[in-house]
Amino acid sequence: MQNAHITKGIIGSSWAGFRHFEYLFSLDKFWQVIGNTIIISLNRLVFGFPFPLIVALLLNEVRLAVFKKTVQTVIYLPHFISWVILGGLMVNLLTIDNGVVNNVIRALGGTPVGFMSDESVFRQTLVFSMIWKEFGWNSIIYMAALAGVSPHLYEAAMIDGANRWRRMLHITLPCIRNTIIILLILRLGGIMEAGFEQIFVLYHPGVYSVADIIDTYVYRTGLSEGRFSLAAAVGLFKSMINFALLLIANKLARMMGEQGVY
Template identity: 50%
Template sequence: MEPYIKTNRAIQKAEARGALRRKLVRMRALYLMLLLPVIHLAVFHYAPMYGVLIAFKEYRPGLGIWASPWNNFEHFRTMLHDFVFLRALRNTFLISVLRLVFGFTMPILFALFLNELRVHYFKRTIQSISYLPHFLSWVIVASMVVEIVSPQRGVVNHVITLFGGDPINFLSSKLFFIPLLLITDVWKEIGWASIIYLASIASISPELYEAAESDGANRYHKMIYITLPSLVPVITILFLLRLGHILSGGFDQILNLYNPLVYEVADIIDTYVYRVGLLEVRFDYSAAVGLFKNVVGVILLVVVNQIVRKHSDYGVW
């Protein structure tokens, strides 16, 4: 009996290997197309992870990464006692939460209201205009913002002086700098971020709206009770993915707009790493800060995903 069982298992394994080979041959074109992005991911995302070792070492370029001495987690202890780092951590959380409140919700509202437009030409025009800022780099956008809010020649301060007010240097004001960040971020990304919501709205069955109309529902009722609930799965997944970047406060935007006068409210972990790592040439310490940031993001993503999965059917995995 035992030899028969072994023979049967060997036949099953051989059949499985044959089926796998036939599948690989049949789908070889798709696997070849997948090969390039896999190589890109391995070379530019996974291979550099070897460099994370310098976060645990006193890195000396002459010795290289592996030969440099271990530092017994000294960089992490230094980090937690560094006032500038703790200030950057606080600012990062504050700016990221505000971005989550405004930058994440505004595209949803924009998509909902854009969907209610009945003049298709006007709707397409608004969509096209809202997409354009996304394709501008933050260098260009920051230059535009500097000119618009300039105390001497900016249109905003020109309006303020027309009404009898004094010019305001928005980019050097701790009070106005963060609102300016939020406004420019929403303006730049609202159209592009709304694309996925508009696509989800387009996939909603028209029969749901027809049934609601037959029950006397108006456009507001259909938006609240049909459109918005249908977007919940997409909103949940995008929200979870956004949480993974909660400690990314918008490096490109802030680097091009901030200055030492607003470091107290605008300095975030990414700009802190940039100054410490590249300007002060402390690669090992900046690697420790970057590793801390990424670990916190992964932990938040995993925890919140598990909480969401407990109370709903949605999640990243």
């Protein structure tokens, strides 16, 4: 690593060795943002990864073309709305003072929930909003894979008396298993990516302890404070972890008999 100086450039900047990494590893704040990143990413993986697959499987069973295309259009739309716009909508819907959701909760006699301000529920708000925004778009790959399954397999299974549930278990899922494995490997390889744009728009100092991730920490450290060398060390550390996870996930997939990503 180097002590980056804008005026001196790469050639003129002095080398710092591992000093920036040693400083990082001694910071309690650094390990806090690492923990936040892993927790948020794992929640997004556990709850967000299966949902597009489930939606694709359900849509694959729909035979009414007009209804199927209408549902697909509706669930795809949030993907094309930026987090800046969605952030404003979420504030209007979820704020504890005058949010629409909390007004409904009050009207029903319940206690308002600080979706945007309470540390105990802010992570769940992040995960839920991410799933709602992206599940439709992520289901496209599964829909494409499902379109490649031979209809003759289903016809043969129906002749043998298999119901829809058994056809899904013994034909649909095995035929798209390789697609599922590849997407899972790619998601595991990006486990240190917790969604910078979303969190940057929605978080605030009151929830830093549970929502401050590596990318937001790099942004504040590098751009706001001008500590470019330290921010670069954090980014390099994150990339190395992602690369190692990608290799491990791919190796495990190949050991299980799947093709993997390489």
